[in-house]
Amino acid sequence: MKVAALIPAAGSGTRLGLGPKAFVTVAGRSLLARSVAALAPHVAEVLVALPDGHALPPDLPARAITGGATRQATVHALLRATDADVVLVHDAARPFLPARVIAALCQAAQTGGAATAALPVADTLVQAGAAGPPQWGHLVPREGLWAVQTPQAFGRELLLRAHEAAARAGQSATDDAGLVARLGHAVALVPGDARLFKVTTPGDLALAQALAPVWDAEGP
Numbered sequence: 001m002k003v004a005a006l007i008p009a010a011g012s013g014t015r016l017g018l019g020p021k022a023f024v025t026v027a028g029r030s031l032l033a034r035s036v037a038a039l040a041p042h043v044a045e046v047l048v049a050l051p052d053g054h055a056l057p058p059d060l061p062a063r064a065i066t067g068g069a070t071r072q073a074t075v076h077a078l079l080r081a082t083d084a085d086v087v088l089v090h091d092a093a094r095p096f097l098p099a100r101v102i103a104a105l106c107q108a109a110q111t112g113g114a115a116t117a118a119l120p121v122a123d124t125l126v127q128a129g130a131a132g133p134p135q136w137g138h139l140v141p142r143e144g145l146w147a148v149q150t151p152q153a154f155g156r157e158l159l160l161r162a163h164e165a166a167a168r169a170g171q172s173a174t175d176d177a178g179l180v181a182r183l184g185h186a187v188a189l190v191p192g193d194a195r196l197f198k199v200t201t202p203g204d205l206a207l208a209q210a211l212a213p214v215w216d217a218e219g220p
């Protein structure tokens with residue numbers, strides 16, 4: 001059973017404001033390098049999608065393709081560039097990836113075909129009111145709600161079928177598990193980790209910079 005890691009790293013990092021986010025460094029190592037290093041020991045190959053005109057740093061154990069205009073298009077291109085049986089799709093923007101989560105996802109995907117890291121929601125959730133400055137609209141019951149992370153793991157053929165169905169229907173999604181669920185296929189929710197937060201804003205980068213010394217000392 002060949003397992004490949006597919007790393008969408010072709011985003012422009014608009015919300016962070018520091019250019020292509022994959023190359024932003026935390027404690028001397030890029031977000032991309034951190035994600036590749038976490039995944040490489042667990043898979044047969046690592047495939048990275050980069051922004052057009054960018055090359056993979058020479059020392060990374062991975063090969064690269066050019067990504068698409070959206071994360072969904074990027075993952076679709078990654079799927080077409082590998083012959084693996086199982087794929088682990090992981091955002092380069094989530095640099096702190098525990099080995100425990102990788103192992104659990106691979107197991108869940110081999111058992112049921114589709115799985116995602118996720119965490120039960122721990123905050124009170126509110127839907128903001130209509131127009132104007134954000135105000136309390138109404139409470140969203142959090143019981144049974146999970147926040148979806150990556151990695152997400154799938155049989156490659158299943159995920160490719162989900163992407164092709166979405167492309168035919170002109171449907172978009174912010175992740176891959178949602179596309180598979182839209183086919184009616186079960187997706188296991190595998191307990192993720194608070195450290196698997198996505199570096200999206202300057203505040204997230206500050207958090208990553210504070211965590212990196214602890215993470216680098218204890219290892220994944």
Ligand SMILES: Nc1ccn([C@@H]2O[C@H](COP(=O)(O)OP(=O)(O)OP(=O)(O)O)[C@@H](O)[C@H]2O)c(=O)n1
Pocket residue numbers: 007008009010011012013014015016021022049067068069070071072074091092093094198199200
């Ligand atoms: N066309 C795109 C857009 C996003 N991504 C990747 O998808 C992951 C999650 O996306 P996000 O955190 O939104 O990254 P950006 O799109 O770069 O951020 P922003 O939306 O702020 O521009 C990132 O690893 C990003 O590189 C990608 O490969 N191709």
Ligand SMILES: C[C@](O)(CO)[C@H](O)COP(=O)(O)O
Pocket residue numbers: 071091148149150174175176198200
């Ligand atoms: C895939 C993802 O990380 C799951 O939570 C998330 O949907 C990515 O969203 P983004 O806006 O592309 O960062």
